Amino acid sequence: MKAVRNIRLCTKDCLCLYVCPTGATDTDNGQIDAARCLDACRACVDACPSGAISLVPANYPPQQPTDESVKKPLQALSRSAARQEQAARAMAEGEPGPEGKRLAAALLASTRVTAEDLSREAGYLLPQSAEARAFIRELLESAQPAGFPREAAERLLELL
Amino acid sequence: MGIYICTVCGYDYDPAVGDPAAGVAPGTAFEDLPEDWVCPVCGADKSMFRAQGNEGAKPAAPAGEPAARQAGAAADALVLAARCSNLARGCAKQYREEEAGLLTRLAAYFTAQAQPEGDADSLITLLKEDLDAGYPRAFEAARAAGDRGALRALTWGEKVARMRQGLLSRYQGQGAAAFEGAKLFVCEACGFIFAGDLPPDICPVCKVPRFKFNEVTRGASA
Numbered sequence: 001m002k003a004v005r006n007i008r009l010c011t012k013d014c015l016c017l018y019v020c021p022t023g024a025t026d027t028d029n030g031q032i033d034a035a036r037c038l039d040a041c042r043a044c045v046d047a048c049p050s051g052a053i054s055l056v057p058a059n060y061p062p063q064q065p066t067d068e069s070v071k072k073p074l075q076a077l078s079r080s081a082a083r084q085e086q087a088a089r090a091m092a093e094g095e096p097g098p099e100g101k102r103l104a105a106a107l108l109a110s111t112r113v114t115a116e117d118l119s120r121e122a123g124y125l126l127p128q129s130a131e132a133r134a135f136i137r138e139l140l141e142s143a144q145p146a147g148f149p150r151e152a153a154e155r156l157l158e159l160l
Numbered sequence: 161m162g163i164y165i166c167t168v169c170g171y172d173y174d175p176a177v178g179d180p181a182a183g184v185a186p187g188t189a190f191e192d193l194p195e196d197w198v199c200p201v202c203g204a205d206k207s208m209f210r211a212q213g214n215e216g217a218k219p220a221a222p223a224g225e226p227a228a229r230q231a232g233a234a235a236d237a238l239v240l241a242a243r244c245s246n247l248a249r250g251c252a253k254q255y256r257e258e259e260a261g262l263l264t265r266l267a268a269y270f271t272a273q274a275q276p277e278g279d280a281d282s283l284i285t286l287l288k289e290d291l292d293a294g295y296p297r298a299f300e301a302a303r304a305a306g307d308r309g310a311l312r313a314l315t316w317g318e319k320v321a322r323m324r325q326g327l328l329s330r331y332q333g334q335g336a337a338a339f340e341g342a343k344l345f346v347c348e349a350c351g352f353i354f355a356g357d358l359p360p361d362i363c364p365v366c367k368v369p370r371f372k373f374n375e376v377t378r379g380a381s382a
Contacts (some may be wrong), residue, residue, distance in 0.1 A: 004255040008371075031255065056254050067305040073298035074310060075239075077317065080294055082238035084286050087278030094279060098378070099336040106344040106353050106376040107283070107324055113351030114317045115242035116249065121313040124243055127250040127259060135243065139266075149269055152262040159259050 001040040001055040003032045009052035016044035016053060025053075063129045066122060074122040081115040128160050136160075163212040164190040168319050168352075169202035169364030173209065196334075202364035203355050205326040234274035241270035280332055287325040291318065316350040319365050323353055345373040 005016070007030040016025040016032075024036035025044050032044070032053070045053045066074075088111060091104035123131045140153050161175040173179070173193075178186040179200055184193060190209065198205050248263035278286075295318045302310035331338045342355045350366035359373040 064309070066310070067301075067307060070298070070301045070305045070307045070310050073294065073301050074313075077290060077294050077298055078239050078242065079235055080286055080290050081242070082235035082274075083232075083278070084283055085238050085242075086234060086274060086276055087280075087283035087286065089276035090278045091280055091283065093276055097336045099339060100280075100331065102344060102376060102378060103327065103331050103339060105378065106346055107328065109346045109374070109376060110320060110324055110351035110353050112242060112245065113346070113348065114320055115239075116246035117313045117317060117350070119239075119243045119246045120250075121307075121310045124246060125250070125309075127247045127254075127256075127263070132247055139240075145273070147269070149265050152265045156259060156262050156266075159256075159262075 001042075001057050002034050002037045003042070003044050003053050004056050005030065005032050006052045006054070007031075009050050011050040011052070013049050015047040015049065019043040019047045060126055060128055063123070063126050063131060071122050074118050078115055078118045078122065081111050081118065084111045085115070133157065133160055161187075161189040164209040165212055166199045166202065166204050166364075167208050167210055168204040168323060169199065169360075171199050171201040172212065173199075196330075201360060202352075204323060205330060207326055207329070208322055234277060237270045237273035241267045241274070244270060280328060284325060284328050284332070287321055287328070290321055291325065295321070316365055320351045320353075323365075327353060327355065344376045346376060348372050348374055 003025070005025070010030070020026065020043060021041065022036040022038060024033040024038075027033050040055065042055060045055055085108060088104050088108035092101050092108065095101050095104060124135065126132065136153050136156050139148075140150065140157075144150075163175070164173045165171070166173070173190055175189050176186055178184040178188045179193075179197070180186070181200060182197060184197065190206075190211075193206060195206065199208070244263050244267035248260045248267060251257075251260035251263060295314060298314050299311070299318075302314060327339075339355050343357060345354045345359045346352070347354075347359075347363045347366060347368065349368045349372050350363060352363050352365040354360070354373065359370050361370055362368065363370075363372065
């Protein structure tokens with residue numbers, strides 16, 4: 001369990017600096033230095049008056065399984081959302097004026113949020129899950145066109 | 161004259177009260193509201209309102225299964241793009257910046273694999289298919305399996321799809337004038353689109369605070 005700071009909530013009371021036994025909370029980028037943070041120490045979490053610091057676990061429980069009967073219609077909606085993204089992008093290029101292009105950009109952003117949510121509920125909630133790792137491994141094992149960033153996928157498997 | 165409820169945010173239009181701020185006098189029936197009248201809370205248009213007591217009414221599902229469609233390689237790539245960008249968000253929430261960056265790269269790679277295809281008409285057809293058949297079917301499956309997470313995602317997704325359909329219809333009807341002078345904001349948690357000066361304090365669909373809305377200022381970059 002490592003401490004992380006939500007910089008939006010931080011009110012700069014700086015008590016985390018006083019209580020940290022290793023100086024991990026005192027950085028110039030707003031974040032807590034994970035390399036120095038002591039596992040589950042939580043001194044800064046308890047001291048922070050604005051609730052800006054929380055503990056993030058290194059290991060998570062397995063994901064709740066999604067039933068195949070639910071995955072299927074969710075995946076069908078995902079494919080539809082993908083086609084909607086294509087259409088919104090075509091609109092962004094093809095609509096004559098800036099107003100149509102701006103609406104297309106909003107529709108595209110909105111559609112991607114829905115697509116991400118559907119993906120989450122269809123079995124890809126947690127990046128460290130067995131499901132997500134299996135997905136990245138499959139990408140590496142199946143034939144990918146030139147330009148596929150293999151090294152990014154390989155590094156992800158090391159990190160997750 | 162009955163009360164009508166906004167299916168997006170729950171606002172109720174009471175004819176006895178009208179909507180004076182929008183120039184609608186008390187005593188105006190919902191049916192008599194101008195066609196370009198929108199929900200004063202969330203901006204949803206008239207088509208997203210249902211008579212009180214009939215809020216759950218959905219358009220009847222078309223008979224039979226919709227013709228099976230070949231998703232196509234481009235759409236497949238975008239499914240993978242959304243899977244990667246979703247996992248990237250999951251990493252960012254855990255402050256795992258390196259992983260988030262790598263997954264964002266994968267998402268950009270898959271997005272670039274897909275060529276744009278379609279137009280406003282095909283988009284509205286896809287939305288209609290989802291609302292008529294895709295969502296009802298998924299709701300039924302999620303209810304049968306007692307999957308509350310999926311029901312939550314479907315509730316948000318359906319409302320936001322209805323919203324997209326309404327905005328697109330408005331644009332098709334009025335052209336560039338539809339949103340002239342209005343800013344467009346997208347909720348980063350649920351995708352709700354707000355057209356107006358300032359989004360509501362909390363998102364009418366998913367209830368996150370206003371700072372989760374991002375303004376869309378210009379054309380899309382894929």
